[in-house]
Amino acid sequence: GNSVTQMEGPVTLSEEAFLTINCTYTATGYPSLFWYVQYPGEGLQLLLKATKADDKGSNKGFEATYRKETTSFHLEKGSVQVSDSAVYFCALSGPRGSTLGRLYFGRGTQLTVWP
């Protein structure tokens, strides 16, 4: 079946530190991979995505590369800011070609950045 495992938090960093949040997946077929971000009390916002192997998604200084050989999609940012404090979710789509675009989510990783 399809599932996502992401590193447990909370992750606490100082401003300007390097961030990595690990995400690995199990999937049938060729899924698309996503990172979503959730700020306190809000819905989820799409942060970045990758639709095929070796694709790199990037947005707002965050990056993640779709690694089929290691079934991973780790989120990285070179220098975090206090405003990056949020919960980050890794997700994968259903099999390509499926008429249903459901997403499978990891449990989320809470990130707190201190000034």
Next chain:
Amino acid sequence: DGGITQSPKYLFRKEGQNVTLSCEQNLNHDAMYWYRQDPGQGLRLIYYSQIVNDFQKGDIAEGYSVSREKKESFPLTVTSAQKNPTAFYLCASSTQGFYEQYFGPGTRLTVT
């Protein structure tokens, strides 16, 4: 501005009452979804609909019901049969064949 609206943001109900959560989108998306989020957990799929007048159960449909009479609207009813209804409920939508979903701001339901 296109987007998804959920109302109300906070909802309080007494145990034993049914309650309906609203979800409206003006993105012209065909598919809509309802998720439940509990503290420290990921999102769990309740119901989804790929087209008007059709919907399917997700992973935790028991105690919930939905309707899809209009493309723009996908209301969720939390019935008295739902054993632990207190949670944060998120609605999302997507275009057919594309898998990225767009989320509303959520409704926090508290049942006492």
